[in-house]
Amino acid sequence: MNVQTTSGTNLGDQVATAILRMIASGDVTPGDRLPAERRLAEQLNVSRVSVRAGLQKLKAQGMLVSVRGGGTRVAEPDGRNGDPALAALVEMDRGSLADLVDIRAILEVWAVRRAAERANEDDIERINQLIADMSDPEQDRATLDVDFHLAIAKASGSVVYRHLLSVIRSTLEEMLRFHRFELFDKPEHDVAIAEQHKIIAKAISDHDPRAAENAMYQHLEWVRAHYILAGHTNQPE
Amino acid sequence: MNVQTTSGTNLGDQVATAILRMIASGDVTPGDRLPAERRLAEQLNVSRVSVRAGLQKLKAQGMLVSVRGGGTRVAEPDGRNGDPALAALVEMDRGSLADLVDIRAILEVWAVRRAAERANEDDIERINQLIADMSDPEQDRATLDVDFHLAIAKASGSVVYRHLLSVIRSTLEEMLRFHRFELFDKPEHDVAIAEQHKIIAKAISDHDPRAAENAMYQHLEWVRAHYILAGHTNQPE
DNA sequence: TTACAGAATTGGTATTACCATCGGTCCTTC
DNA sequence: GAAGGACCGATGGTAATACCAATTCTGTAA
Numbered sequence: 001m002n003v004q005t006t007s008g009t010n011l012g013d014q015v016a017t018a019i020l021r022m023i024a025s026g027d028v029t030p031g032d033r034l035p036a037e038r039r040l041a042e043q044l045n046v047s048r049v050s051v052r053a054g055l056q057k058l059k060a061q062g063m064l065v066s067v068r069g070g071g072t073r074v075a076e077p078d079g080r081n082g083d084p085a086l087a088a089l090v091e092m093d094r095g096s097l098a099d100l101v102d103i104r105a106i107l108e109v110w111a112v113r114r115a116a117e118r119a120n121e122d123d124i125e126r127i128n129q130l131i132a133d134m135s136d137p138e139q140d141r142a143t144l145d146v147d148f149h150l151a152i153a154k155a156s157g158s159v160v161y162r163h164l165l166s167v168i169r170s171t172l173e174e175m176l177r178f179h180r181f182e183l184f185d186k187p188e189h190d191v192a193i194a195e196q197h198k199i200i201a202k203a204i205s206d207h208d209p210r211a212a213e214n215a216m217y218q219h220l221e222w223v224r225a226h227y228i229l230a231g232h233t234n235q236p237e
Numbered sequence: 238m239n240v241q242t243t244s245g246t247n248l249g250d251q252v253a254t255a256i257l258r259m260i261a262s263g264d265v266t267p268g269d270r271l272p273a274e275r276r277l278a279e280q281l282n283v284s285r286v287s288v289r290a291g292l293q294k295l296k297a298q299g300m301l302v303s304v305r306g307g308g309t310r311v312a313e314p315d316g317r318n319g320d321p322a323l324a325a326l327v328e329m330d331r332g333s334l335a336d337l338v339d340i341r342a343i344l345e346v347w348a349v350r351r352a353a354e355r356a357n358e359d360d361i362e363r364i365n366q367l368i369a370d371m372s373d374p375e376q377d378r379a380t381l382d383v384d385f386h387l388a389i390a391k392a393s394g395s396v397v398y399r400h401l402l403s404v405i406r407s408t409l410e411e412m413l414r415f416h417r418f419e420l421f422d423k424p425e426h427d428v429a430i431a432e433q434h435k436i437i438a439k440a441i442s443d444h445d446p447r448a449a450e451n452a453m454y455q456h457l458e459w460v461r462a463h464y465i466l467a468g469h470t471n472q473p474e
Numbered sequence: 475t476t477a478c479a480g481a482a483t484t485g486g487t488a489t490t491a492c493c494a495t496c497g498g499t500c501c502t503t504c
Numbered sequence: 505g506a507a508g509g510a511c512c513g514a515t516g517g518t519a520a521t522a523c524c525a526a527t528t529c530t531g532t533a534a
Contacts (some may be wrong), residue, residue: 010486024328036515047488049286052516054248056290060297068516069496083404084298084319089396099395106347109257110340158336159326165399167320232262247517275485284519290483305485445505 011046012207015054018044023063025050026223033071034064044074082170090175097175105220106166108149109213113153116204116212122154131201134194141190148174148197189226252291255281259309260300270308271301297321320404326410327412334412341405342457344398346450352392353441353449359393362440368438371431378408379428385434393439426463434457 020033028034037055041048055072066072090096117168126193130148133139153162196219203212256271260372265271274292292309293301295301303309327333367385371377390399433456440449 012486020325020328026327034331037300038515049487051488053289053293053486055516056293057297060294063322063325066516067496068494069514071496071515083400085299086400089400094397096395096397099397103344103401104296105346107340110343158333159330160323160333160336160340162319163323163326164340164405170399249517275484286518286520290517292485303485304527308489308527309476312521 008054008131011050012053012057015044015046015051016057019058019064025052028074030074030076032136033073034069063144069131082174083167086167086171090171097172099223100168100172100175101127104172105217105224107165107168109157109216109218111156111161111165112152112200112204112216113209113213114158114161115152116207117211118157119155119207123151125152125172127155127201130196131198134190134197145193151206152200192222193219240310243373247290248287249294250458252277252281252283256291256295256301265311267311268314268316270310273308277368308351320408324403324411334409337409337412339359341402341409342454342461343455344402344405345389346453348393348398348402349389349393349437349441349453350450351391351395351398353446355394355446356392356441360388364388364392364441368431368435371434380453382430384436389441390435417448429459430456 009054022028022034034040035043037048037051039053044051059066063075064072065075090100097178098111119127127148130144130151134141149165153165158194177219196215199215200212200219203209203215256277258273259265271277272280272289272401274285278288279288281288292301292303294304296309301309302310304314327337356364364385367381367388371378371381433452436452437449437456439450440446
């Protein structure tokens with residue numbers, strides 16, 4: 001096979017699109033190991049240098065993972081890393097942190113409406129299971145909270161949303177961690193949050209988009225008021 | 238200088254962080270040309286292969302731009318290209334194209350509300366100027382339409398929003414172009430769109446967030462009905 | 475001063491070689 | 505027969521060298 005059939009200016013990019021095609025066409029699925037570099041070089045009729053250039057491009061985007069001696073595999077769609085450019089922007093302009101929280105909120109509201117519309121039995125079961133787990137004092141609250149929102153993301157049935165959310169979420173977490181925001185975990189808050197989560201879960205189970213949207217909005221407003229931006233204004237320092 | 242001082246497992250990543258440091262410290266600013274690959278290899282005491290690996294990582298993230306014979310430069314924070322991972326997702330699941338349009342819509346609604354709240358004199362003047370230009374048959378409609386939305390993005394005063402929008406927009410355009418969607422440019426549509434734009438512009442000028450939000454929502458619904466998804470369902474082919 | 479030709483610089487590709495790590499095979503041992 | 509370990513091949517990572525293609529710089533001539 002000759003790689004020249006693909007468009008692009010340099011060979012590395014052409015190799016990247018060739019690999020991308022393999023993934024898009026389903027020849028290799030997440031978790032699969034793709035052909036060795038030397039073999040790819042032979043198949044695509046380019047040098048190993050160019051193959052590595054193409055692979056490195058995809059690895060930098062988090063689509064592939066290589067391990068020395070073990071091969072190169074297609075990464076799971078989850079666990080994508082954040083957008084470095086976005087992180088840089090937020091870093092340069094601290095005020096935009098509030099915007100990021102804001103935008104994430106409207107995306108979550110959108111997602112929960114979709115989830116109420118499209119959620120299947122498995123999704124609903126998963127969500128209700130998480131709600132039940134929250135009554136268990138043994139479980140870790142923070143993890144359950146994240147899982148709850150991830151379950152909604154999955155129930156929304158939109159890979160695009162899941163991707164955008166993961167990008168925003170990781171950037172958000174990175175920034176919050178970097179600036180040492182304290183997320184005071186008061187026990188009385190858990191009760192309120194658990195109650196809000198229950199309302200959201202019920203709306204999804206009932207397939208009531210309007211109610212779900214509303215409940216999520218209320219929840220996020222509550223969280224914003226009590227946690228992240230408590231005492232912080234929107235002004236750049 | 239020895240690059241071993243930086244953390245990381247492979248040399249390419251260490252080179253990348255070294256370059257990142259140069260940018261972060263202000264040694265090189267956007268637009269500047271950084272040292273040639275051979276020189277970097279010498280300075281960092283690694284081979285040119287490793288230098289290229291590091292540079293390619295940053296280039297894949299859109300932070301650097303190389304031109305054969307011209308050198309490698311730090312990219313401007315604006316003009317970032319889209320998210321390849323997002324494009325790949327949409328490519329794999331054509332149905333998510335509708336989601337992308339949907340999400341862009343709610344982001345635009347959010348932005349126009351912010352614009353109505355925060356727009357300053359310059360922003361409003363710019364927007365009204367574009368509205369005026371739309372009456373000029375000499376001007377290119379498509380360009381003006383894009384500029385109009387960009388002007389609103391700027392007026393929103395959120396760099397985060399501008400970044401996310403540019404990511405989504407470029408992916409959207411890439412997909413639409415790739416699948417050869419026809420954007421029928423009927424003259425009678427121009428009149429309707431111009432009218433909708435005027436309403437949006439007025440709401441921003443009046444600093445009326447509610448009205449702006451509403452007008453933008455109406456506009457995007459109209460566009461969706463008449464253009465992009467006309468005759469296309471949410472089913473993968 | 476301007477215009478152009480040529481040299482030097484720079485990123486892109488190919489080839490070759492070797493190292494570090496992982497995976498599976500095969501042999502030993504109990 | 506099963507368990508453990510040594511071994512060897514495969515694979516990704518790094519290096520050195522050479523050459524190509526495109527750009528940029530430079531010096532000369534008009």
